[in-house]
Amino acid sequence: MNTSFLGDKPVHRVGFGAMQLAGPNSFGPPADPEAAKAVLRHAVAHGVDHIDTAQFYGPDVVNDLIREALHPYPEGLRLATKVGAVRDEQGAWLPSGAPADLEHQVEQNLRSLRVERLDLVNLRRFERDIPDGTEPPLEDQLGALVELREQGKIDMIGISSANADTVQAAIKTAGIVSVQNAYSILNRTDDAILRLCREHGIAFVPYFPLGSAIGSGGPKHLAADPHVSAVARKHGVTPTQVALAWLLAQDERVLLIPGTSSIGHLEENLAAGEITLDAEDLALLDKVEPVPLGA
Numbered sequence: 001m002n003t004s005f006l007g008d009k010p011v012h013r014v015g016f017g018a019m020q021l022a023g024p025n026s027f028g029p030p031a032d033p034e035a036a037k038a039v040l041r042h043a044v045a046h047g048v049d050h051i052d053t054a055q056f057y058g059p060d061v062v063n064d065l066i067r068e069a070l071h072p073y074p075e076g077l078r079l080a081t082k083v084g085a086v087r088d089e090q091g092a093w094l095p096s097g098a099p100a101d102l103e104h105q106v107e108q109n110l111r112s113l114r115v116e117r118l119d120l121v122n123l124r125r126f127e128r129d130i131p132d133g134t135e136p137p138l139e140d141q142l143g144a145l146v147e148l149r150e151q152g153k154i155d156m157i158g159i160s161s162a163n164a165d166t167v168q169a170a171i172k173t174a175g176i177v178s179v180q181n182a183y184s185i186l187n188r189t190d191d192a193i194l195r196l197c198r199e200h201g202i203a204f205v206p207y208f209p210l211g212s213a214i215g216s217g218g219p220k221h222l223a224a225d226p227h228v229s230a231v232a233r234k235h236g237v238t239p240t241q242v243a244l245a246w247l248l249a250q251d252e253r254v255l256l257i258p259g260t261s262s263i264g265h266l267e268e269n270l271a272a273g274e275i276t277l278d279a280e281d282l283a284l285l286d287k288v289e290p291v292p293l294g295a
Contacts (some may be wrong), residue, residue: 002273004252004261006050006120006203007156007177013248014273015050016043016266017207017259021065022058027091029061030261037069042263044070044077046270052180052205052257054124055108056093063112066131071114081109082160082180084124084141097136099144106148117239118132121145122180124159125166138166142174158205164193171200178203178255184210185228185246186217186291198251205255217291227288231281237272244272246285 002013012066020028021036030036043051053062053155066079073079083105086096096105102123109118123145126135148154158178159170170176183206187225187237211217222228222239245256258269277285 002248004080004203004255006080006255009078009119009156011050011090011255012047012273013255014048014244014270015052015255016040016048017257018051018053018062018066019057020259022061022262025091026057026062027087028058030065033065036065036261039239039261039263039266040066040069044074047219048270049074050078050080050255050257052080053113054085055105055112056082056085056087059087060112063109067112067114073115077114078119079115080120080122080158080178081113081118082124083109083145084126084160086122093129095130095135097123097126097141099136099140102141102144103148106145106153110153117152117181120156120158120178121148121154122160122178123170124160125162127163127166128161131226136188138169139173142170145194146174158203160207162193162214164232165194166194167196171202176202178205180205180207182206182208182212182275183247184208184217185243185285185288186211186221188253188290194250194254197253201253203253203255204251205257206247207257209247209256209258210240211291221291225288227284231277231284234281235275237275241268241272242277242285244269245275245277246282249277 002012003010043237061082083102084097086094145157156177157174158176160180167179183190219240222243228239228242260266
């Protein structure tokens with residue numbers, strides 16, 4: 001499997017997003033916890049060394065599944081988690097980014113994953129969800145994470161759901177190693193942030209890599225697109241695999257964390273890392289039309 005870097009740590013470019021191992025909408029426990037743990041073990045056995053998680057996936061579900069399935073963790077496995085949010089009783093995602101909240105959430109992740117230091121902590125911003133300046137100041141949030149890094153509780157810091165100005169500030173003040181934003185062949189809104197990551201040599205980790213039924217697109221749109229379908233037929237692969245391969249072709253620092261609760265889909269996602277798109281393929285895929293938000 002092709003490799004790149006998360007900070008100074010080598011990782012395979014196709015990792016695993018553990019969010020879907022919880023119940024629907026990442027809320028509550030899965031119907032079959034043993035099947036969820038089998039997916040995690042299968043992923044690691046087949047080369048995955050970068051798993052993305054969060055204490056608020058469930059909440060208090062996915063980290064426990066990871067610990068139960070994989071602890072003691074194999075050498076070289078990087079666990080990336082996320083702070084800055086909580087869930088209410090209905091499963092809604094709410095901001096929780098005050099410095100004291102971030103410290104508490106880091107401690108929760110340390111305990112549930114049973115590690116002494118978190119490999120990567122992504123700060124989940126809400127500036128795109130609540131663009132009225134009600135979030136705690138970015139410098140206070142990053143300051144809290146930097147202090148935790150200095151204490152040895154965090155190895156690396158990243159940022160998620162952030163605008164370009166926030167990314168720039170985080171690079172300058174906290175030395176972030178990655179940006180995790182929504183991005184796909186169907187949603188290229190953050191082209192400028194991808195370029196910014198390229199310029200600074202940091203990882204870009206797209207979530208919703210196939211688009212999103214809530215956000216933009218999704219597998220049904222990929223299958224219906226004639227350009228994606230043509231490339232898929234040429235390589236004898238699926239449209240979703242083409243979409244993942246397209247992301248990997250954008251830059252060597254793009255790391256994928258597609259999520260699934262199915263071993264079959266997991267194997268399909270991992271196989272996308274072996275697809276090489278040529279210039280003709282990429283030119284054709286450049287013609288794919290973005291899908292409007294909510295389509």
